Amino acid sequence: MSETNPNIAVAFYKAVIEGRVEDAFRLYAGSPYRQHNPLIEDGMEGLRKVVTWLTDARCEIKRVFADGDHVILHSHWHGLSDNPRGEAVVDIFRLEGGKVLEHWDVIQPIPETSANANTMF
Amino acid sequence: MSETNPNIAVAFYKAVIEGRVEDAFRLYAGSPYRQHNPLIEDGMEGLRKVVTWLTDARCEIKRVFADGDHVILHSHWHGLSDNPRGEAVVDIFRLEGGKVLEHWDVIQPIPETSANANTMF
Numbered sequence: 001m002s003e004t005n006p007n008i009a010v011a012f013y014k015a016v017i018e019g020r021v022e023d024a025f026r027l028y029a030g031s032p033y034r035q036h037n038p039l040i041e042d043g044m045e046g047l048r049k050v051v052t053w054l055t056d057a058r059c060e061i062k063r064v065f066a067d068g069d070h071v072i073l074h075s076h077w078h079g080l081s082d083n084p085r086g087e088a089v090v091d092i093f094r095l096e097g098g099k100v101l102e103h104w105d106v107i108q109p110i111p112e113t114s115a116n117a118n119t120m121f
Numbered sequence: 122m123s124e125t126n127p128n129i130a131v132a133f134y135k136a137v138i139e140g141r142v143e144d145a146f147r148l149y150a151g152s153p154y155r156q157h158n159p160l161i162e163d164g165m166e167g168l169r170k171v172v173t174w175l176t177d178a179r180c181e182i183k184r185v186f187a188d189g190d191h192v193i194l195h196s197h198w199h200g201l202s203d204n205p206r207g208e209a210v211v212d213i214f215r216l217e218g219g220k221v222l223e224h225w226d227v228i229q230p231i232p233e234t235s236a237n238a239n240t241m242f
Contacts, residue, residue, distance in 0.1 A: 034237075034239055035236075035237050035239065036237070036239045036240065036241050036242065037236075037237075037241075038231070038232050038234070038235035038236060038237070038241060039232075039235075039236055040236055040237065041236045041237055042237050042239070046236065046237070063191075063213075065186060065188035065191055065193055065213075066188055067186035067187055067188055067193075070184075070186055072186055072188075072193050072211075074213060074225065074227075088225075088227045089227065090193075090211040090213075090227045092184070092186075092195060092211075104195065104209075104241065104242070106195075106209045106210065106211045106227045106228070106229045106241075107227070107229050108227045108228050108229055110159070111159050111160075113159070114159035114160075115156075115158075115159060115160055115161055115162045115167065116155075116156050116157070116158075116159070116161065116162055116163050116167070118155055118156065118157045118163070119157065120157050120158075120159060120225065120227075121157065121225070
């Protein structure tokens, strides 16, 4: 993949999901790495502590957006919880010089029923 | 404001929040309007039915991103629920020809404690 911000952010995300946190940071992230997910400490160590949660999880990235230094992913996760419908997730990454330096996310369990037929994606 | 996609999406969002759903659609949205929030029906009528929820709510837009036809807002809401810390919200809008035609969102209550000092924003 060419080294555009979306490609770097997606490669980082996938490496973390696969449990390769050290690779993810060596290849794609910088330091300090500022974490805004309230369950995760700053930096590589924060992600190393939580990556075991992801062992049985899977993620389908539905959309990738980029605006300057930021990359936004809209994804459908399964296995983060026991919700059989999974979660809708948006991740926002901030990059500098081709390295991921900051992360925000918003996570919502997908409800059983919907007022429309369009799905959350 | 100039008629860029971010300005149109933000103006639409603010008009809906202020309860001016008909103005919002007349000025900034098209038809059909495809709704992905599972609590809201498609179209203007869907938003008209739920806008009463927003009477006591307030929203601070923290970040606005744009990528082609899409605009992404990262916001801190209060008053959507009785959570005193409010909710972290990402809205995604798709526009065509300067009109909002599709909406996705992800909403997460802000927890009481955090593993980092950075807030969800």
